[in-house]
Amino acid sequence: MSADWAAARSAFRLKALPRSLVSGGVILGLSLVLALWPSLLAPYDPTAFDYSALLAPPSWAHPFGTDNFGRDVLSRVIHAYTIDMQIAIFATIGPFIFGTIVGAFVGYAGGLWEAIFGRIVDATITFPFLVLVIAIVSVLGPGLGNMYVAVGVVGWVFYARLVAAEIKVQKRLDYADAGRVMGYTPLRIIFRHLLPNAITPAIVYWVTDMALAILLGSSLGYLGLGAQPPAAEWGVQIADGKNFMNTAWWISVFPGVAIVLTGLGFSLAGDGVAELLRVRR
Amino acid sequence: MKTIARAVFTAALLLGTSLSAFALERGGTLTYGRYADSLFLDPVLNDANVDIWILSNLYDTLLLPTDDGKGVQPGLASEYKLADDGMNLTLTLRDGIRFSDGSPITPADVAWSLKRAAKKDNGIWGFMIESIDDVTTEGDKTILIKLKHPDPAILAALTVFNTAILPQKQFEASPGATDEEKAKAFAEHPIGSGPFVLKSWDRGSSMKLVRNEYYWAKGEDGQPLPYLDGINFELIPDDATRILKLTSGEIDGAEFIPYSRVNELKSSGNLNMELFPSTRVAYITLNVRPQLGGKDNPLSNPKVRQAMNFAVNKEAIIQIVTHGVGKPQTSYMSTATPLHVGDKPLYPYDLDKAKLLMKEAGFEGGFSTSILVLAGNQDEIAASTALQQMWAQIGIKLELQQVDNPTRTQQYRDGTFVMRNAAWTDDIADPNEITSYFVYSKTIDALHTGWKSDEADQLFEASQKEMDPKKRAEQYARMQEIYNAEGPTVPLYETPYPVALSKKVHGFLQIPLGNNIFAKTWKEK
Amino acid sequence: MPLFSFVIRRLLQMIPTVIFILIVTFILVRLLPGDPASAMLGDRARDADVERINRQLGLDQPVVVQFFYFVRRVVTGDLGNSIGLKVSVSSLILQRLPVTLMLTGMSALIALVLAVPLAFIAASKRERLPDSIIRGAFQMGLSMPVFYVGIVLLTVFAAQLKLFPVGGYGDTLGDRLYHLFLPALTLALSFAAVLMRNLRASIIEVMNAEYVDFATAKGLRSRVILFRHILRNALISTVTLFGLQIGTLLGGAVITETVFAVPGAGRLLIDSIYGRDYPVLQGLTIALAVLVSLTFLITDIVQAWLDPRIAR
Numbered sequence A: 001m002s003a004d005w006a007a008a009r010s011a012f013r014l015k016a017l018p019r020s021l022v023s024g025g026v027i028l029g030l031s032l033v034l035a036l037w038p039s040l041l042a043p044y045d046p047t048a049f050d051y052s053a054l055l056a057p058p059s060w061a062h063p064f065g066t067d068n069f070g071r072d073v074l075s076r077v078i079h080a081y082t083i084d085m086q087i088a089i090f091a092t093i094g095p096f097i098f099g100t101i102v103g104a105f106v107g108y109a110g111g112l113w114e115a116i117f118g119r120i121v122d123a124t125i126t127f128p129f130l131v132l133v134i135a136i137v138s139v140l141g142p143g144l145g146n147m148y149v150a151v152g153v154v155g156w157v158f159y160a161r162l163v164a165a166e167i168k169v170q171k172r173l174d175y176a177d178a179g180r181v182m183g184y185t186p187l188r189i190i191f192r193h194l195l196p197n198a199i200t201p202a203i204v205y206w207v208t209d210m211a212l213a214i215l216l217g218s219s220l221g222y223l224g225l226g227a228q229p230p231a232a233e234w235g236v237q238i239a240d241g242k243n244f245m246n247t248a249w250w251i252s253v254f255p256g257v258a259i260v261l262t263g264l265g266f267s268l269a270g271d272g273v274a275e276l277l278r279v280r281r
Numbered sequence B: 001m002k003t004i005a006r007a008v009f010t011a012a013l014l015l016g017t018s019l020s021a022f023a024l025e026r027g028g029t030l031t032y033g034r035y036a037d038s039l040f041l042d043p044v045l046n047d048a049n050v051d052i053w054i055l056s057n058l059y060d061t062l063l064l065p066t067d068d069g070k071g072v073q074p075g076l077a078s079e080y081k082l083a084d085d086g087m088n089l090t091l092t093l094r095d096g097i098r099f100s101d102g103s104p105i106t107p108a109d110v111a112w113s114l115k116r117a118a119k120k121d122n123g124i125w126g127f128m129i130e131s132i133d134d135v136t137t138e139g140d141k142t143i144l145i146k147l148k149h150p151d152p153a154i155l156a157a158l159t160v161f162n163t164a165i166l167p168q169k170q171f172e173a174s175p176g177a178t179d180e181e182k183a184k185a186f187a188e189h190p191i192g193s194g195p196f197v198l199k200s201w202d203r204g205s206s207m208k209l210v211r212n213e214y215y216w217a218k219g220e221d222g223q224p225l226p227y228l229d230g231i232n233f234e235l236i237p238d239d240a241t242r243i244l245k246l247t248s249g250e251i252d253g254a255e256f257i258p259y260s261r262v263n264e265l266k267s268s269g270n271l272n273m274e275l276f277p278s279t280r281v282a283y284i285t286l287n288v289r290p291q292l293g294g295k296d297n298p299l300s301n302p303k304v305r306q307a308m309n310f311a312v313n314k315e316a317i318i319q320i321v322t323h324g325v326g327k328p329q330t331s332y333m334s335t336a337t338p339l340h341v342g343d344k345p346l347y348p349y350d351l352d353k354a355k356l357l358m359k360e361a362g363f364e365g366g367f368s369t370s371i372l373v374l375a376g377n378q379d380e381i382a383a384s385t386a387l388q389q390m391w392a393q394i395g396i397k398l399e400l401q402q403v404d405n406p407t408r409t410q411q412y413r414d415g416t417f418v419m420r421n422a423a424w425t426d427d428i429a430d431p432n433e434i435t436s437y438f439v440y441s442k443t444i445d446a447l448h449t450g451w452k453s454d455e456a457d458q459l460f461e462a463s464q465k466e467m468d469p470k471k472r473a474e475q476y477a478r479m480q481e482i483y484n485a486e487g488p489t490v491p492l493y494e495t496p497y498p499v500a501l502s503k504k505v506h507g508f509l510q511i512p513l514g515n516n517i518f519a520k521t522w523k524e525k
Numbered sequence C: 001m002p003l004f005s006f007v008i009r010r011l012l013q014m015i016p017t018v019i020f021i022l023i024v025t026f027i028l029v030r031l032l033p034g035d036p037a038s039a040m041l042g043d044r045a046r047d048a049d050v051e052r053i054n055r056q057l058g059l060d061q062p063v064v065v066q067f068f069y070f071v072r073r074v075v076t077g078d079l080g081n082s083i084g085l086k087v088s089v090s091s092l093i094l095q096r097l098p099v100t101l102m103l104t105g106m107s108a109l110i111a112l113v114l115a116v117p118l119a120f121i122a123a124s125k126r127e128r129l130p131d132s133i134i135r136g137a138f139q140m141g142l143s144m145p146v147f148y149v150g151i152v153l154l155t156v157f158a159a160q161l162k163l164f165p166v167g168g169y170g171d172t173l174g175d176r177l178y179h180l181f182l183p184a185l186t187l188a189l190s191f192a193a194v195l196m197r198n199l200r201a202s203i204i205e206v207m208n209a210e211y212v213d214f215a216t217a218k219g220l221r222s223r224v225i226l227f228r229h230i231l232r233n234a235l236i237s238t239v240t241l242f243g244l245q246i247g248t249l250l251g252g253a254v255i256t257e258t259v260f261a262v263p264g265a266g267r268l269l270i271d272s273i274y275g276r277d278y279p280v281l282q283g284l285t286i287a288l289a290v291l292v293s294l295t296f297l298i299t300d301i302v303q304a305w306l307d308p309r310i311a312r
Helices: A003-014 A019-036 A073-109 A111-126 A129-140 A144-170 A174-181 A186-198 A200-222 A234-244 A250-280 B002-021 B049-055 B107-118 B168-172 B179-188 B239-247 B259-266 B302-310 B314-322 B351-360 B378-392 B405-414 B432-438 B441-448 B454-463 B469-486 C002-031 C036-044 C047-056 C063-075 C089-124 C129-143 C146-160 C173-208 C210-218 C222-259 C265-274 C278-306
Strands: B029-034 B063-065 B072-074 B077-082 B088-093 B132-138 B142-147 B196-202 B206-211 B230-235 B271-286 B367-374 B396-403 B419-424 B489-502
Touching (some): A073 A111, A073 A250, A111 C002, A111 C278, A129 C265, A144 A200, A144 C222, A174 A186, A200 A234, A200 A250, A200 C146, A200 C173, A234 A250, A234 B378, A234 C146, A250 C129, B088 B107, B107 B132, B107 B142, B196 B230, B239 B259, B302 B351, B302 B469, B314 B378, B314 B489, B367 B405, B405 B419, B405 B441, B419 B432, B432 B454, B441 B454, C002 C063, C002 C278, C089 C129, C089 C265, C129 C173
Parallel strands (some): B029 B230
Antiparallel strands (some): B063 B072, B077 B088, B132 B142, B271 B419, B271 B489
């Protein structure tokens, strides 16, 4: 406990929450509202066809235009929040928790454990991800649930490796030795002392990873392995609009804006969280 | 009268000559953007359209399909005569024809090539010439083909890629112990007699062809074809990139333009957006086995299938999927297939009739079912999404399942699929190929659907030996009637081949069977 | 000699990894529905043809026997022949893998060039306008699907401005680098964004840490502080991230190679999955695994060099 810590604490008390956390939180909060109650704001049924308005440009009736089925793009962008926020969270939370715990133990224990986990991590990371996802989805069948499984099987090792590397550095520092000298259990040292210092990169990565998960979901949607039609998902919408980039840009641009905006929300929130953790410890 | 006629004739001749010869320019290399690379350039052992559709540029056949894809014209053989009993075919080779390495094409090469193609279990195309019993030669120009039974489609079969003529000596000199190993080695540097020769092949990237100096056919200027010095096939799998490369002038032509871009490219000033008539039909295949996955299968009821057909708004599908490029089907086979019958679109959209049929079939409340969609294929996704909406009107809840091609093929061949998207193009200028797959239950269980009509089966078997064209046409008319009324498909549309070419490119042709013909293609400098 | 023994140890560790991947790949490809024959022959295949081809490929034998043959061949360095392309797998890999290596290497370089200076600027002007602009711009790079970015870059820089060719792959080295620039940039954008975010966070963290304060107290000039301490420490996490992201980069290469018509290993990989080309899929997976393992090894060595505490 140095003087800096006390200073940092008081700085935390004095300052309001980090600005990026506030703005990121607002974006994500609004996204969550849209994800939970899309029907409140969507003017149309996102799957309803309108043959009389195929590929209609933005207008008062359809602010974001319509797609090649005459479906309202605005309504589809809004309804896609439900699926994409779900992808962001479900595809990453499991890997984050599991990977962090495993990484912390491995980094702390070292020795044989590290060697064994090292092999598992290596084998998982070095296995071409796409082969694994396509294989798992082909065997289990297409759909979001099986996509989470496929992503999770690989995803956890990224967190584990980040946390383990950081723990290895932290455990050599004086305060960890101090903890051992004071007779704390390894569990306590890991979770009370080392992890809070070592988890920052993992959290920063997690928040980025949520944005990446949406992107991955859209790439897989493009390959037909993610959300199934007629469900609205941004990646699928962008893929649908690819052939119409010159003639009906609105089909792909508006979902693109939604991805950027949501990604920005996650990244701002991530930076804010990182700052908060940094100040607190 | 006679003078006028002659004058008209002369004028037409002059006009014709001036129109084509006026601008004709020889030389240059054409760069053509393909969506997928070829796999295996052996005429007999190949498996896919990516090979078939360019093979005729490398390997010539005894006979050639006409430009409309419906008839037969002389190829390496300048004359052919089918005996009256239909059991013997006599062909005469052209004078002085040579392979691309300069060696003469002999009747022995022809006999060997045909026997190799007809050999059982050598490749998957042998069924088209299964009627060939023996091939013998006579003198230095004549080939005699003895048939097991009369075969009305034998002439058409001799235009198909698998009957291409290869040099026996050079093939057998290729390294390898088996026919397949030799074919692999030979196909790396093929020797044929088509208008072009393979110069280099950078797999997955580009294929370069140069003109065959020994090609037999002559151009309009009296000099040997082809006009071009060479063709570069560039592999550009992404549709948008292929089009971009064409509009920026880096390539001269691009195949498989997505339907959604056709109208846009039509209005582009420096491009010709060609829609070549084709034998392609797109349809939904329904598994009609009485039981499926241990449950009763509603699709086994012909009335349900008719209801599903009536509930499909074909015009809307054609708009949504093909952006107006397609036409409604008038029979299970395309209008470009010989002996096609039908002038009215099948099952005009009639929701009331569909509902009534569902009621009669005992499915007033509808049912839940599913369809296999090729993962990421925009056309199939669009068609299936539209069907989902349309069939919901008669209570059918359709679930879309995107799977990759082998997964779908597995379920298809096992007969465990429920419904799937599918498309077909003919390889032969005869209705027997499509009919054998679609209708005749002994080939692949009528598209693996389990559908069977004894009458259609008998008609097909008879038609395969029927040498009277009129009787054969009647047989085909009846088969189409049966299949269109209660068959296991939901026909969607037929479409042309969309190919975009630079305005500088002339004389390129993709015939209804899909073959890309570059022999008479030329390019303005 | 500690570095030498470290490298030897890591190389030995790669052996079980590769064996594990060998087994998993072998099982996984056979779990995939459909077989090479039906993938190759498509919808028109007749049962007899499919059976005949699978028999020719030895796929009618028990899986254990197939595995035995497979291992026996791999040990002698023979990866077999491609089922679809009819050429040897090793020649295919030697042809395609360097392309993808060049593509990912180039994009990593572009990402570094973009991310490092901008991360410094963003970190030093934290929460001010330059920071917001830089982060916003990188966020866009991160959020745009690769296939979309690719088409936009092609349309603008290749088709309209004519600065680059519209996809494809050249013949000479210089020509190839020129052809690969846009695809590498496409691939670099999302990696640069991840890198920049991480770097920025690390720099801020290191700036806040005690020893920088200590150094400042010692009166060192701020630029020296930046270079000696911040850069070194920040690069540790960057190098880690690079090792982690190499797999993602290779994954992104699949779509990038398709969009830009680059004949690389990514496209070969996806074609071999969809074609159920078992020998290619197996060979390529192993080659990629060895490659990524080597990348990890290099990142570990760099890490050990940057922070000797890790290698201890």
